[in-house]
Amino acid sequence: MSSRETILNSIKKNRPSSTIELPNTDISHVKYRDRDKKFATTLKSVGGDAVWLEDKSVDEFVAENYRDLDVIVSTYLEFNGSTKDANELETPHLLEDVDLAVIKGEFAVAENGAVWVKNPKNHHRALYFLATRLLIVVDKNSIVDSMHEAYKLIDFSRAGYGTFISGPSKTADIEQALVIGAHGAIEVCVLFV
Amino acid sequence: MGHPKKASKFVANSKRMHWHDKALWFVRERRDLATHQLDEWEELRRVASEIKTHTMDRLDYYLEEFEKNATQKGLHIHWARDAKEHNEIVLNLLLTHGAKRVVKSKSMLTEECGLNPFLEKNGIEIVDTDLGERIVQLRKEAPSHIVLPAIHLKKEEVGKTFEEFLNTQKDNCDPTYLTREARKHLREKFLTADASITGVNFAIAQTGGVVVCTNEGNADLGASLPKLHIASMGIEKVIPRLEELSVFTRLLARSATGQPITTYTSHFHAPIEGGELHIVIVDNGRSDTLSNSDFKESLNCIRCGACLNTCPVYRRSGGHSYGYTIPGPIGSTLGASRDLQANRTLPFACTLCASCSNVCPSKIKLHNQLYRHRQNVVKAGLLGAKKRAILKVSSWVMKHPLLLDFVGLVVRKVVPILPRSIVYSKANIWGRGREVPKFPKKSFKELYKERKK
Numbered sequence: 259m260s261s262r263e264t265i266l267n268s269i270k271k272n273r274p275s276s277t278i279e280l281p282n283t284d285i286s287h288v289k290y291r292d293r294d295k296k297f298a299t300t301l302k303s304v305g306g307d308a309v310w311l312e313d314k315s316v317d318e319f320v321a322e323n324y325r326d327l328d329v330i331v332s333t334y335l336e337f338n339g340s341t342k343d344a345n346e347l348e349t350p351h352l353l354e355d356v357d358l359a360v361i362k363g364e365f366a367v368a369e370n371g372a373v374w375v376k377n378p379k380n381h382h383r384a385l386y387f388l389a390t391r392l393l394i395v396v397d398k399n400s401i402v403d404s405m406h407e408a409y410k411l412i413d414f415s416r417a418g419y420g421t422f423i424s425g426p427s428k429t430a431d432i433e434q435a436l437v438i439g440a441h442g443a444i445e446v447c448v449l450f451v
Numbered sequence: 452m453g454h455p456k457k458a459s460k461f462v463a464n465s466k467r468m469h470w471h472d473k474a475l476w477f478v479r480e481r482r483d484l485a486t487h488q489l490d491e492w493e494e495l496r497r498v499a500s501e502i503k504t505h506t507m508d509r510l511d512y513y514l515e516e517f518e519k520n521a522t523q524k525g526l527h528i529h530w531a532r533d534a535k536e537h538n539e540i541v542l543n544l545l546l547t548h549g550a551k552r553v554v555k556s557k558s559m560l561t562e563e564c565g566l567n568p569f570l571e572k573n574g575i576e577i578v579d580t581d582l583g584e585r586i587v588q589l590r591k592e593a594p595s596h597i598v599l600p601a602i603h604l605k606k607e608e609v610g611k612t613f614e615e616f617l618n619t620q621k622d623n624c625d626p627t628y629l630t631r632e633a634r635k636h637l638r639e640k641f642l643t644a645d646a647s648i649t650g651v652n653f654a655i656a657q658t659g660g661v662v663v664c665t666n667e668g669n670a671d672l673g674a675s676l677p678k679l680h681i682a683s684m685g686i687e688k689v690i691p692r693l694e695e696l697s698v699f700t701r702l703l704a705r706s707a708t709g710q711p712i713t714t715y716t717s718h719f720h721a722p723i724e725g726g727e728l729h730i731v732i733v734d735n736g737r738s739d740t741l742s743n744s745d746f747k748e749s750l751n752c753i754r755c756g757a758c759l760n761t762c763p764v765y766r767r768s769g770g771h772s773y774g775y776t777i778p779g780p781i782g783s784t785l786g787a788s789r790d791l792q793a794n795r796t797l798p799f800a801c802t803l804c805a806s807c808s809n810v811c812p813s814k815i816k817l818h819n820q821l822y823r824h825r826q827n828v829v830k831a832g833l834l835g836a837k838k839r840a841i842l843k844v845s846s847w848v849m850k851h852p853l854l855l856d857f858v859g860l861v862v863r864k865v866v867p868i869l870p871r872s873i874v875y876s877k878a879n880i881w882g883r884g885r886e887v888p889k890f891p892k893k894s895f896k897e898l899y900k901e902r903k904k
């Protein structure tokens with residue numbers, strides 16, 4: 259017998275037959291009167307920043323706020339300030355020097371400061387984690403209250419990769435002291451347009 | 452060596468013990484703050500517990516669904532009966548891909564399987580990339596906590612370790628400095644790795660993908676650079692659909708550290724371009740636990756670590772005192788289910804305060820399980836001779852009310868006039884580190900009778 263069968267048979271033999279139905283996950287839950295504010299304060303508390311862009315382009319915002327950076331890469335189509343095209347690169351390892359990645363976020367979640375990032379057009383997902391700074395551009399009308407709404411917007415009927423990013427990478431593994439910037443981005447800004 | 456012996460080493464340094472206790476209590480308090488912000492917290496726990504129970508009771512169905520859907524998406528599924536088979540599957544994958552250098556993110560399952568020493572023996576360099584795990588790996592120690600692997604160490608000790616292995620500045624133990632140095636050191640490892648290994652927090656049957664949650668980004672970085680990604684999961688990690696994640700992602704980080712969510716919650720439903728994603732599904736004794744209605748609930752665990760942080764015994768005895776891969780209340784019940792003989796002292800590393808059951812996001816009644824394991828330890832004749840004798844005598848005394856009254860009277864009269872050297876003699880293990888309280892003049896029974904008059 260293969261291991262697969264052995265395991266499945268053992269489960270079949272041992273498991274009780276349940277009377278518990280799969281519960282409804284859409285329970286009544288927190289709603290925020292001001293989702294923008296909740297998102298911004300939550301993101302702040304996990305080390306990130308939220309900015310609402312008014313009468314300015316993303317290009318201008320980057321030019322003003324990220325000076326003197328050598329390598330800027332973008333998967334956000336409306337942005338023109340890239341210094342190289344990530345998708346052209348043969349291997350993701352070549353993204354190691356990226357100072358700023360301007361990427362597209364699908365929507366933001368007020369309760370936890372997270373942004374859903376899933377972009378089939380981006381060839382190297384390593385970009386999200388190798389870049390020293392992340393600027394995530396999100397439509398300002400796309401903020402939901404909680405993960406209950408969030409998962410209604412997520413679809414994996416096809417193969418792919420997606421991640422929630424909530425602030426910069428961090429660790430507290432040395433004496434519980436919070437240090438921003440573990441292996442991923444050291445700075446994260448969510449830009450609402 | 453059982454838990455009491457190992458714990459006694461830890462408590463010998465009382466300053467350090469209190470420091471450890473406080474550090475974990477701080478995490479527990481952060482959890483409380485986070486959970487109190489949600490009115491629906493208890494409702495979330497109820498739903499989580501029902502999802503898990505439902506899934507475990509149909510586990511074969513959901514695993515087959517998962518396999519079918521993952522295969523359809525181009526992922527490769529492997530099945531391992533035990534630790535040995537798991538390790539061989541992993542080694543084989545590495546060898547056929549010519550992988551010599553491997554980066555690994557946190558996975559208690561690979562700890563349980565003893566993967567690192569096995570791969571090293573076979574000439575593979577394996578680097579733990581979670582900062583805490585890297586620290587303990589360099590020190591040749593085991594993680595002492597499932598979420599905070601190096602919680603037992605002081606920053607000075609970490610500084611010394613880094614001085615030795617990463618050539619950091621002498622006596623510099625600033626956490627930010629050390630973290631930055633580790634970042635540099637591990638970047639190099641990530642960029643030169645031939646393969647990555649990660650754990651799995653959730654496997655989704657409906658969509659055939661796996662979810663990994665980290666704060667450091669190490670799992671993601673590892674899984675997005677080399678072409679080969681191997682993810683190891685226990686059979687109990689599967690959940691029915693994507694929407695169940697709305698419940699678990701809300702519970703996990705809040706319970707673990709008080710964060711509203713982990714920094715990264717990554718959904719892998721494809722390998723990187725031109726790469727391969729292999730998932731190893733491991734049983735290693737889990738399916739046996741399913742048949743035991745007393746203990747099957749322990750499979751509902753989502754490894755948040757909250758029960759460790761809150762446990763008065765864990766906080767004061769440290770993770771290494773348990774001698775089992777997973778310490779704390781959940782580890783004690785899992786360990787006892789796995790091998791009662793070897794882990795017979797663990798169910799007693801518990802005050803039955805039930806704090807663990809109260810914080811558990813999956814509502815596992817951990818203290819009930821430990822209580823039942825104790826009974827099994829006694830039934831199996833695994834209790835130490837001294838404890839057995841004490842229990843025998845006390846149960847005999849308690850069954851005879853007149854005798855109990857008499858013994859109580861004698862103790863109340865005699866103990867206070869005995870010299871300390873006798874009361875706290877070697878035979879009184881209870882008296883080590885504890886003071887006998889002042890005895891009342893009258894017993895409860897006597898007081899009760901007087902009141903009634």
Ligand code: SF4
Binds near residue numbers: 706756811
């Ligand atoms: S038993 Fe419950 S509290 Fe303990 S680690 Fe598992 S899920 Fe968390």
